[in-house]
Amino acid sequence: MKNSILYILFSLVIVGCANGQDNPNDLKLVSVPQPKAGQAVATFAGGCFWAMGEAMAELKGVDHVIAGFAGGTTKNPTYDEVCTRTTGHAETVQVYYDPKIISFQKLAEAFFYAHNPTELNYQGPDEGTDYRSIAFYRTPQEKAGIEALIKNINASHRYNSPVVTLIQPFTVFYGAERYHQGYFKQHPTSAYIESVSLPKVLKMRAAEKAFLKPQFQK
Numbered sequence: 001m002k003n004s005i006l007y008i009l010f011s012l013v014i015v016g017c018a019n020g021q022d023n024p025n026d027l028k029l030v031s032v033p034q035p036k037a038g039q040a041v042a043t044f045a046g047g048c049f050w051a052m053g054e055a056m057a058e059l060k061g062v063d064h065v066i067a068g069f070a071g072g073t074t075k076n077p078t079y080d081e082v083c084t085r086t087t088g089h090a091e092t093v094q095v096y097y098d099p100k101i102i103s104f105q106k107l108a109e110a111f112f113y114a115h116n117p118t119e120l121n122y123q124g125p126d127e128g129t130d131y132r133s134i135a136f137y138r139t140p141q142e143k144a145g146i147e148a149l150i151k152n153i154n155a156s157h158r159y160n161s162p163v164v165t166l167i168q169p170f171t172v173f174y175g176a177e178r179y180h181q182g183y184f185k186q187h188p189t190s191a192y193i194e195s196v197s198l199p200k201v202l203k204m205r206a207a208e209k210a211f212l213k214p215q216f217q218k
């Protein structure tokens with residue numbers, strides 16, 4: 001853990017969010033729907049899912065984003081269980097999108113811009129394997145596309161260090177509790193959202209301006 005007053009403040013915000021829910025329904029795990037006709041699905045882990053979920057939701061062609069967990073072994077894990085780092089999961093988002101409007105490759109590109117893919121098991125003040133960067137693929141073409149993106153990003157020196165994002169075959173995704181869904185929009189003035197999540201979303205907006213939904217292009 002980072003030994004700083006800023007990190008302690010962020011930790012208090014996270015703990016308060018996780019354990020201070022007054023409505024029992026907010027603690028229920030959301031179900032993971034099958035894609036509708038014409039929809040495709042992409043899955044990414046890139047640090048706190050509050051920021052990544054918002055970043056992906058702002059792209060044209062994205063219909064729905066679910067915050068949850070992937071990459072671990074425990075079935076239907078809770079947020080508290082994932083935070084123990086014994087389940088093997090990472091905070092992850094599942095993106096339901098229209099491939100006629102936006103491609104998997106463009107979503108993957110936005111993913112690399114919506115967090116720092118050179119940070120191994122942390123993102124800013126958030127440390128631990130549950131914050132690791134993972135690009136999941138469902139087809140050989142998706143895997144090749146991710147590999148090509150990483151090669152291009154490293155060659156461009158967009159970041160000061162090489163990309164360390166893991167490339168893994170998709171197996172299963174579990175939905176997180178209801179209160180995590182759309183958290184960015186529901187708590188825009190929280191200290192964590194303003195200081196940690198918003199800068200990531202703004203970075204993605206700047207990089208993918210042409211592919212944002214109209215309300216986010218201002």
